[in-house]
Amino acid sequence: xxxxxxxxxxxxxxxxxxxxxxxxxxxxxxxxxxxxxxxxxxxxxxxxxxxxxxxxxxxxxxxxxxxxxxxxxxxxxxxxxxxxxxxxxxxxxxxxxxxxxxxxxxxxxxxxxxxxxxxxxxxxxxxxxxxxxxxxxxxxxxxxxxxxxxxxxxxxxxxxxxxxxxxxxxxxxxxxxxxxxxxxxxxxxxxxxxxxxxxxxxxxxxxxxxxxxxxxxxxxxxxxxxxxxxxxxxxxxxxxxxxxxxxxxxxxxxxxxxxxxxxxxxxxxxxxxxxxxxxxxxxxxxxxxxxxxxxxxxxxxxxxxxxxxxxxxxxxxxxxxxxxxxxxxxx
Ligand SMILES: Nc1nnc(-c2c[nH]c3ncc(-c4c[nH]c5ccccc45)cc23)o1
Numbered sequence: 118x119x120x121x122x123x124x125x126x127x128x129x130x131x132x133x134x135x136x137x138x139x140x141x142x143x144x145x146x147x148x149x150x151x152x153x154x155x156x157x158x159x160x161x162x163x164x165x166x167x168x169x170x171x172x173x174x175x176x177x178x179x180x181x182x183x184x185x186x187x188x189x190x191x192x193x194x195x196x197x198x199x200x201x202x203x204x205x206x207x208x209x210x211x212x213x214x215x216x217x218x219x220x221x222x223x224x225x226x227x228x229x230x231x232x233x234x235x236x237x238x239x240x241x242x243x244x245x246x247x248x249x250x251x252x253x254x255x256x257x258x259x260x261x262x263x264x265x266x267x268x269x270x271x272x273x274x275x276x277x278x279x280x281x282x283x284x285x286x287x288x289x290x291x292x293x294x295x296x297x298x299x300x301x302x303x304x305x306x307x308x309x310x311x312x313x314x315x316x317x318x319x320x321x322x323x324x325x326x327x328x329x330x331x332x333x334x335x336x337x338x339x340x341x342x343x344x345x346x347x348x349x350x351x352x353x354x355x356x357x358x359x360x361x362x363x364x365x366x367x368x369x370x371x372x373x374x375x376x377x378x379x380x381x382x383x384x385x386x387x388x389x390x391x392x393x394x395x396x397x398x399x400x401x402x403x404x405x406x407x408x409x410x411x412x413x414x415x416x417x418x419x420x421x422x423x424x425x426x427x428x429x430x431x432x433x434x435x436x437x438x439x440x441x442x443x444x445x446x447x448x
Pocket of ligand 1: 185205218220260261262264265266270310323324
């Protein structure tokens with residue numbers, strides 16, 4: 118005990134740089150440390166407006182968690198097993214009043230990939246990582262909060278989005294993808310529930326399936342992503358690249374336009390437990406584009422849903438597409 122502050126036990130939560138946070142998450146995953154300890158331990162990145170008190174950062178004392186309603190239906194068989202999962206809460210620092218998102222992941226399901234990309238690569242359209250704590254076999258990831266909820270929640274509560282809303286969200290996502298793809302990172306799970314809204318921007322979340330390519334093509338050991346938004350080359354499992362995210366953005370736009378992801382209205386989930394074969398065999402789902410879709414947006418979608426990844430436009434090219442810069446009177 119530290120006599121200078123009486124017999125108050127000093128906790129094991131500390132401020133540190135990204136490198137220290139990364140070594141902390143690797144330690145807890147390789148169980149190099151006794152994870153059974155009753156008190157919390159972890160690393161909060163410097164200058165994150167989070168107030169550690171004597172090495173403690175306890176839920177209910179230094180920080181408070183409030184459950185967000187995270188309700189979204191999965192149309193297909195939902196997550197392919199590799200989907201990263203964890204309950205996301207609203208968090209608020211007791212001292213600084215800073216509001217954050219806090220994702221709780223059971224230690225046995227936690228992997229360093231859940232934080233590596235967000236810790237090492239920062240961009241205004243990627244949810245910033247503030248720190249990681251381990252307490253009672255649960256990892257607490259503190260991140261930038263999208264208090265407007267996800268695009269999925271917006272679709273479920275307000276129905277199909279209007280053109281100018283879709284264009285605003287799509288440009289935000291393209292900025293994030295342009296950055297990630299310039300670092301050869303594939304997100305692997307672009308979809309409405311992984312795009313969260315703030316007052317001035319939208320950010321991408323859930324990098325649990327993201328990978329940084331080391332070659333031209335990424336050959337997966339397992340299928341990654343959520344089926345209904347998945348590209349044909351990912352379904353084929355013979356190697357893919359960052360263009361897989363562009364296809365998933367295209368299917369997400371169809372969802373934003375119509376209120377339904379592609380395929381489900383023509384192939385009802387009751388009759389089709391899996392869409393992998395349909396995605397593989399059928400031409401891209403251009404039939405599911407909204408009837409009142411503007412010609413410019415239809416061309417944009419044809420370019421993002423092209424079957425061949427080589428033919429598909431890149432995020433940088435789509436940023437410059439006329440659909441993203443409509444004439445004023447269209448607004
Ligand atoms: N899977 C995942 N991994 N990281 C996040 C995440 C980081 N910051 C966030 N901010 C908001 C929300 C969020 C999603 N649906 C919502 C509905 C209502 C309110 C908030 C939300 C989620 C996050 O989510």
